[in-house]
Amino acid sequence: MKTSSKQQIIEAAGVTFERYGFKKTTMDDIAFAAGKGKSSLYYYFKNKEEVFEAVVAHEAEILVNEINSSLTTSSSAVDKLTNYVTTRMKRFVERGNLATALNDNFLATFSFIEKIRNNYHDFEVEMIAKIINDGIQREEFKSIDATFTAEAILTCMIGFEVPLLTKSQTIEDSVSKIRSVINMFLYGICT
Template sequence: MFMRKSKMSLIFQAAIDVFSEKGFDKATMDDIAARANVAKGTIYYHFKSKEELFLFLVEEGVEVLRDGVESKLMPELSPTEKLELIVREQINFFGQYRDFCVILLRETWGGEERQLEFRKMIRSYMYLIEQVIQQGIEAGEFHPVNAENAGSGIFGMIAISALHILLGQNAYDEEALFQDMKRMVFSGVVK
């Protein structure tokens, strides 16, 4: 999938598969080890617990999302073009990494500790959106809104819409979802 350390890529992919299929609570380290075709001790060598493995998986995924979007946000783009790019890239990411999207959005609202960790991880990505919103406000392209609220709202709107499609019976049509999200984001943000 999107592992940076190839040594653990089997464990990482197995964890994504198992968490996606069974959910965090029903998944076991035995399930993940069997899916990865490694000894359970190999997993425990890298991760102290299922929770630690789960949080690592989420952190890696969010980092890939953020890095992918950030690498395309060229300074010469207008704030409106940057925001459009963010909307498209997030939709494409969720389409490309469907199982990760399901895990991220379905499972991260578990215990209080997990919620706090998740918010820290996703904050770096939402900060990118906030910066673009702030640039748009300063350039006079966007209405004056609270950039933090707008950033989390845009992320959430896209994420929940993607999850709804991924968990439903409809095909994940990235272009149709992009057009709908773009229309909603720009009708409320762009002058």
């Protein structure tokens, strides 16, 4: 299947934004990385912000597909929640532009970033609450407020992003830490 010019630009821009960051990346850098003329970029996008928004949307779509795929590997709600958290956190440890958009305070000044953050937050709460409700129905989880619990789990994951990003030496180290966090979510710290 041939990749469209717009998709080539989005993929090249993703690599360029990761390498140089949003602030330092120019439309010239993106055009060069995509092997296109700058006029080709402006045919599809008004400015660098629009390109970045498309890159983040593309990465979010990839992550959503990875999460959905990980959820189909088990029927247990406990395993689904574990797979969800592991897949999501592993992607954030690997960085990428989606993680940057959700965590970078400089980018928060752009209205499109706030929209992305809100949409992604709502998606995550909904997905986690669905897993929890499924677990309640299957009697794997106590009868709890699924939406509140989903918000709490998401808040914990967001709180762990920076320590995982900055202190993990390898992806395996990160996954081990993520699994420890999941065990705390599910089983607490009491003996």
